[in-house]
Amino acid sequence: MRSLLNFLLRIHFLLLFILLEVFSISLLLNNNKFHKARFVNFSRQMSGNIYTKINNLKKYISLAEENDRLAKENTRLLNILESTYKSDELFFRSVNDTVLNQRYRFTTSRIVNNSVNKKHNFITINKGDLQGIKPEMAVVADGMLVGVTKGVSKNYSTVISLLNLDLKISAKIKKNGYYGSLGWDGKGYSAAVLNEIPLHANIQPGDTIITSGYSSIYPEGILIGFIDSFKEKSGSFFEIKVRLATDFKNLSNVNVIGNLMQNEIFNIEEQTEKND
Amino acid sequence: MIKLLPRYIFNFVVLVVIQVFVLNNIQLGGFINPYFYVLFILVLPFEIPTWVLLLVAMLLGLSIDLFSNTLGMHSSATVFMAFLRPYILKVIAPRDGYEKETLPQLKYYGAAWFIRYASILIFAHHLFLFYIEVFSLSNFFATFVRVVLSSIFTILLVLISQYFFRKDSRK
Numbered sequence: 001m002r003s004l005l006n007f008l009l010r011i012h013f014l015l016l017f018i019l020l021e022v023f024s025i026s027l028l029l030n031n032n033k034f035h036k037a038r039f040v041n042f043s044r045q046m047s048g049n050i051y052t053k054i055n056n057l058k059k060y061i062s063l064a065e066e067n068d069r070l071a072k073e074n075t076r077l078l079n080i081l082e083s084t085y086k087s088d089e090l091f092f093r094s095v096n097d098t099v100l101n102q103r104y105r106f107t108t109s110r111i112v113n114n115s116v117n118k119k120h121n122f123i124t125i126n127k128g129d130l131q132g133i134k135p136e137m138a139v140v141a142d143g144m145l146v147g148v149t150k151g152v153s154k155n156y157s158t159v160i161s162l163l164n165l166d167l168k169i170s171a172k173i174k175k176n177g178y179y180g181s182l183g184w185d186g187k188g189y190s191a192a193v194l195n196e197i198p199l200h201a202n203i204q205p206g207d208t209i210i211t212s213g214y215s216s217i218y219p220e221g222i223l224i225g226f227i228d229s230f231k232e233k234s235g236s237f238f239e240i241k242v243r244l245a246t247d248f249k250n251l252s253n254v255n256v257i258g259n260l261m262q263n264e265i266f267n268i269e270e271q272t273e274k275n276d
Numbered sequence: 277m278i279k280l281l282p283r284y285i286f287n288f289v290v291l292v293v294i295q296v297f298v299l300n301n302i303q304l305g306g307f308i309n310p311y312f313y314v315l316f317i318l319v320l321p322f323e324i325p326t327w328v329l330l331l332v333a334m335l336l337g338l339s340i341d342l343f344s345n346t347l348g349m350h351s352s353a354t355v356f357m358a359f360l361r362p363y364i365l366k367v368i369a370p371r372d373g374y375e376k377e378t379l380p381q382l383k384y385y386g387a388a389w390f391i392r393y394a395s396i397l398i399f400a401h402h403l404f405l406f407y408i409e410v411f412s413l414s415n416f417f418a419t420f421v422r423v424v425l426s427s428i429f430t431i432l433l434v435l436i437s438q439y440f441f442r443k444d445s446r447k
Binding site for chain 1: 333408
């Protein structure tokens, strides 16, 4: 103990120097936007790289499983291919100009980091600005909602997971269209809470919950989950516990949905509000 | 050493005021910026305890930072410079060491010694400061040119100040 104290005393100059430098640099990072942004960007790029390496390894290990899944998916797609059905009444055919009216664009991306055990969970994916990802795009996995993009660097983005206390989503009940706001309650990675559904709505456990499409971020009809249980809250609304369809512990590939008409929607909404 | 305290407090205030209100507004050629306030660290007495030196440097840097809205930038650079000071003093000590009752100033140890002493520390300070300011190593040489030019300018100012007060204190 004594020799430790002696040692500390001997290097007190160096220690004090390091202490003061750390203090100054932390001041610098906390108070100057430019330095902070630079630092965050740098560390995001770094952590992204490392997570990719780890993930590559993980991906290799689960290769067989993934192969299986792909094979199944292939069979399913082959089954619904037009050529497997007999077609006989092609007198009229509506041409669907998919390029002109394309509203959503999907980008496949791989998850390089994910967490489910915090109160504010984030996911990191390996596509970024260069691949056309912007903040505020919906992220889905197999047609089931995962979250929304937040921070975007050159090659990586962070996604606010549905399992984040800050994320609120406009959701509706599929069979009758009543809509409300869905958010995570921080209890377990497989459940969320849907509020603001009026008491006269006819709901049953097992009903499907989908996105409402009332925000410009999520397309309508993305599967969120199923009603688990519900109870009355403050006399006028249901508080519905929703079993999430997405298995957040087992995510590997996601699709990022860009709304090509988001700007148009924003503009018209803004104009309308201005004119009021 | 206690005798000197009022003088150093006066120095401190005057240097911060000059730096903040005059020199921070001077930007020769758009990017040469003198940081004259480091003179305070240069002329502190030889016998000052090292921890006091570091704390004083922190305080000086912080006061400049507060006025120029760059919290942490000047303080880290100034602390770095103060950290180097004892080692530099040791390395460039005259053959018979430093005499008592003297300060690290031009009038005691001559122009050659003082220029060597001041330019090493000022260069170190500016190097740290400018790289912390841009916070990256891209454009390494552009920053380096700024460091060198600003250092030269600061060294000139420091030298002028030394000659300025020379006669005065001999009396």
